Amino acid sequence: MGRGARETVLGTLGKATILQIPPELQDLTRRFGEAVWKRDTEDPQRKLVLLKYLDGNYTNYMQERTRFHKSSFSLEILNTSRQERQLYEFIVSKGPEEKVWQIQLEVYEPVSDPSIQILGWALVNDSCTITLNCTAERGDNVSYSWGSWDTSTSGLCSHNGSLLYLSYPLQNTSIACACTASNPISSRVVTFNSSECSYEQRGKFPRTEHLVLLVVVPIVAVIIITGVFTAAHLAMPIAKQEHLPLAEDSAVHTIYSQVQRVESPDKEPTTVYASVMMPTA
Incomplete structure (x- = not known):
């Protein structure tokens, strides 16, 4: 195992994920007593320090989001989110050298019932x-x-x-x-x-030919019925004009108008009667 040895861990969205290190690095950590957990960021030139361990004591910089298991030196992410999908490193210092274990965390949302x-x-x-x-x-x-x-x-x-x-x-x-x-x-x-x-x-589940009958036939029937009613509606005023009967209680009244025409002074005036036929309502 050399520098940059790596494994992939699958995390479940919304659940806890434990990042473990192999037994060899656990033994080295106990012997030399100095290690650190780091995580990559969006900036390739910057890393985020999550935890430092020194001679049995540790400082957790992400207490609200992570838990450190001192017995195995593993790091637990309490509520895994998509932002945790990063490369993690556990680095053990052994004098002038370092041993690095890298963990690529992949986060997935579980499948719902299909x-x-x-x-x-x-x-x-x-x-x-x-x-x-x-x-x-x-x-x-x-x-x-x-x-x-x-x-x-x-x-x-x-x-x-x-x-x-x-x-x-x-x-x-x-x-x-x-x-x-x-x-x-x-x-x-x-x-x-x-x-x-x-x-x-x-x-x-109707078949294709049945769908044609169910859709086309009603449309044609509606068009025909609409045409029939439209023609009947247009013809109705004409029929009423030709065959409209008089009301039973209606009567015709004659109005006389008397007009006197004077033809000459020595003649008697002539009376002319004009009649106008007026129906009553």
Whole structure:
């Protein structure tokens, strides 16, 4: 083991992470009694001193975030955050020399329970062809794989990736494909059963030609009905004008107007009556 020997530690977001050193460095620390924990920063020319150990005593500069285990000289990060994803160093001083152990900490958010969505399906010759998509809402660097615990159907379900194209006869009701969502610190499993594509549930996921009938036909019917009502509405005022009957209680009144015309002084005036027909309301 020389200077810069390194290992990788996987930390879980929001949980405690312990950075341990190998037994050889523990023995050197007990013998020489001087060591220090450091951490890299965003600035490559600057390091952050976390803890100093000297002859059985130590000073923890990050008490609120770390805990030192004196018996093993390990450093515990109490609540691991993404900012802790750095390179850590434990350095033992042995006279004019140093021994360094480096730990690269990687931080991951655990995978949440995945779910399976049916993206599409078709029934062809009494066989069900279905497209499944497996997703997890949370988790860092999540990968997906499909499989089955039943060896007779493992070939149908085996696939790497979130999408699975599954085809099987409808008479087979024992197919169960399991999706595993995982990352370096966790994994979750969800199962799809072939009964999802049974005859009883055909109406739940309509086929393409059925979708055409369900969408296009109602639209055409609405257009036709709208046209009929529009034409009837336009024709209604004309019909009312041609066939509008008189009210039963209406009557026609004659108004007489007397006009006298004088033709000459020696003649009698002539009376003319003009009549106007006025309907009553």
